[in-house]
Amino acid sequence: MELEEIAKNIRKKIFLMSCRAGGGHIAPSFSCVEILVALYFKILNIDKNDLHNENRDRFILSKGHASSALYSILAKRGIIEEKLLDTFCQRGGILGAHPESHSIPGVEVSTGSLGHGLSFGAGMALAGKINNKDYRVFVLQSDGECQEGSVWEAAAFAAHHKLNNLVVIVDYNKLQSLGRTNDILSLEPFCDRWKSFGWSVKEVDGHDISRIIENLESLPYTNNKPNVLIAHTVKGKGISFMENIPLWHYRIPNSKEEIEIALKELGIDRKEFEEGRK
Amino acid sequence: MRNAYVSALYDIAKINKQIMSLNADIGAIVFDKFKADFPDRFVNVGVAEQNMIGVAAGLASCGKIPFTYTITPFITARTYEQIRVDVCIQNSNVKIVGVGAGLVYSTLGPTHHAIEDIAIMKTLPNMKIISPADPIESKMATYAIAEIKGPVYFRIGTAGEPKIYDEDYEFTFGKGVEIQPGEDVTLIATGSIVYDTIMAARELKKKGISTRVINIHTIKPLDKDIILKAARETGAIITIEEHNLEGGLGSSIASVILEESRSQIKFKRIGLKDSFCSFYGTHQELKSYCGIAKEDIISEVISLIK
Ligand SMILES: Cc1ncc(C[n+]2csc(CCOP(=O)(O)OP(=O)(O)O)c2C)c(N)n1
Numbered sequence: 001m002e003l004e005e006i007a008k009n010i011r012k013k014i015f016l017m018s019c020r021a022g023g024g025h026i027a028p029s030f031s032c033v034e035i036l037v038a039l040y041f042k043i044l045n046i047d048k049n050d051l052h053n054e055n056r057d058r059f060i061l062s063k064g065h066a067s068s069a070l071y072s073i074l075a076k077r078g079i080i081e082e083k084l085l086d087t088f089c090q091r092g093g094i095l096g097a098h099p100e101s102h103s104i105p106g107v108e109v110s111t112g113s114l115g116h117g118l119s120f121g122a123g124m125a126l127a128g129k130i131n132n133k134d135y136r137v138f139v140l141q142s143d144g145e146c147q148e149g150s151v152w153e154a155a156a157f158a159a160h161h162k163l164n165n166l167v168v169i170v171d172y173n174k175l176q177s178l179g180r181t182n183d184i185l186s187l188e189p190f191c192d193r194w195k196s197f198g199w200s201v202k203e204v205d206g207h208d209i210s211r212i213i214e215n216l217e218s219l220p221y222t223n224n225k226p227n228v229l230i231a232h233t234v235k236g237k238g239i240s241f242m243e244n245i246p247l248w249h250y251r252i253p254n255s256k257e258e259i260e261i262a263l264k265e266l267g268i269d270r271k272e273f274e275e276g277r278k
Numbered sequence: 279m280r281n282a283y284v285s286a287l288y289d290i291a292k293i294n295k296q297i298m299s300l301n302a303d304i305g306a307i308v309f310d311k312f313k314a315d316f317p318d319r320f321v322n323v324g325v326a327e328q329n330m331i332g333v334a335a336g337l338a339s340c341g342k343i344p345f346t347y348t349i350t351p352f353i354t355a356r357t358y359e360q361i362r363v364d365v366c367i368q369n370s371n372v373k374i375v376g377v378g379a380g381l382v383y384s385t386l387g388p389t390h391h392a393i394e395d396i397a398i399m400k401t402l403p404n405m406k407i408i409s410p411a412d413p414i415e416s417k418m419a420t421y422a423i424a425e426i427k428g429p430v431y432f433r434i435g436t437a438g439e440p441k442i443y444d445e446d447y448e449f450t451f452g453k454g455v456e457i458q459p460g461e462d463v464t465l466i467a468t469g470s471i472v473y474d475t476i477m478a479a480r481e482l483k484k485k486g487i488s489t490r491v492i493n494i495h496t497i498k499p500l501d502k503d504i505i506l507k508a509a510r511e512t513g514a515i516i517t518i519e520e521h522n523l524e525g526g527l528g529s530s531i532a533s534v535i536l537e538e539s540r541s542q543i544k545f546k547r548i549g550l551k552d553s554f555c556s557f558y559g560t561h562q563e564l565k566s567y568c569g570i571a572k573e574d575i576i577s578e579v580i581s582l583i584k
Binding site: 178 | 326
């Protein structure tokens with residue numbers, strides 16, 4: 001399957017599972033679909049039959065509220081069963097609105113509280129250096145998340161320890177929960193901020209899978225610095241009325257019109273949707 | 279409880295110009311009116327809770343009365359040292375409002391559940407803790423908190439909690455409320471689980487067990503008198519809370535009884551048994567899974583006093 005096709009399929013899954021659950025975060029998940037497809041289908045060195053191999057690349061979904069995107073990808077890669085997606089946020093299921101490492105195969109770190117992933121990832125990267133392993137650690141962060149002070153403590157740490165095996169991807173959709181990131185607490189000049197902390201920085205269109213892959217295939221960007229790829233994205237990408245509207249951060253469509261438009265734009269047929277709701 | 283809090287805060291802010299709301303990127307829609315009418319007194323600090331508490335302490339030192347607001351673990355655990363040093367050690371007039379008490383954010387999982395907040399807040403000198411049981415109490419408590427000088431931790435639910443009190447309910451800081459009289463056993467609860475407790479007591483009554491129900495809305499300072507009286511008069515106490523047993527309301531009550539009660543009493547705590555809840559489902563389903571639902575209360579009462 002083409003990677004673009006996979007991305008389309010992932011969006012369908014996210015939408016169906018969230019509507020069925022009446023919960024989860026659709027727009028934040030849609031924002032990072034292409035990033036996850038690039039990582040899981042081209043970049044990450046992981047073996048679904050040997051998930052704990054000590055030489056594997058590590059991936060941390062630091063913006064844990066995009067769990068439905070991660071679960072869909074894990075299912076598509078055959079790491080968890082596709083059927084499990086139907087249990088998202090349901091009674092007795094293991095797939096919650098934030099991913100948990102102790103119960104879900106392929107989830108490296110439990111997240112949900114923002115601003116933890118980078119420190120955790122820096123620890124993994126430092127261990128890789130100490131143990132002479134050549135795995136890489138990828139951390140996907142959101143822009144609002146970068147307002148947490150802990151992110152910058154970790155950024156300083158990673159640069160100081162020259163963790164060139166550490167890669168941050170920022171899902172820079174310019175929105176957070178209550179509004180536009182740069183109206184609430186500006187991150188700009190964002191690239192310069194990372195640079196001044198001692199990181200190598202690249203930027204990419206976060207919905208262009210082949211460009212994302214190109215940028216991640218050229219790692220490390222420099223010899224002795226940690227890497228950050230700023231991915232310019234659109235929150236809610238894929239459903240026109242959600243795109244760039246802060247309120248859709250946590251909302252699930254429920255009016256007839258909203259559902260009609262969403263199904264059409266995502267290419268989901270009504271029957272599949274109704275089945276999914278049962 | 280959340281809406282009741284926000285609308286009470288709005289009313290107070292209309293009269294008292296020192297009142298401010300500091301939010302850490304939480305509170306869509308519900309704060310719109312506050313924000314529109316008091317634009318200088320609403321600050322979304324961003325996803326930066328530690329900074330929010332420090333800033334609030336600074337504002338308070340200049341006469342402002344900041345009410346800081348976000349999801350409970352992020353405003354209590356994430357910010358703990360800021361609360362300890364900037365707020366409690368200096369007795370700053372900062373209000374800490376945690377939304378989502380207990381397991382109410384059921385599907386958001388353990389990162390969002392509030393099950394240790396009472397424990398870590400109550401051990402801080404100068405901190406006071408209020409945990410309302412329904413929207414009316416949430417509203418009345420908000421008025422009271424604005425009048426209290428110094429740190430207060432306010433532990434509220436989200437939306438849709440059933441009403442326990444009438445509109446004319448009067449809230450008295452530091453005083454427990456006997457919701458229902460009874461002779462055989464006393465149930466002492468806090469937060470929205472007071473409702474489940476009342477329902478349990480009704481069913482126990484049908485079984486011929488006269489059950490007293492007490493709502494402890496002020497967890498610190500604790501109303502010792504109402505507890506000692508219940509111990510004396512009923513001889514059996516069960517505490518119920520949506521919180522870890524370690525360090526919760528039940529442990530505070532146990533200390534009071536052990537140190538000060540002269541009655542022989544039977545005692546049992548109901549709460550989370552020192553484990554995070556990774557079970558998903560509705561709020562009610564999580565309560566059942568954790569053994570703190572109405573049915574669990576009923577069976578604990580029966581086995582304690584039989
Ligand atoms: C420490 C912490 N504070 C607050 C929250 C609540 N919360 C969840 S997502 C979010 C902000 C969303 O914006 P952003 O980080 O930019 O992510 P996006 O969904 O836009 O990708 C907030 C405040 C949280 N999960 N963790």
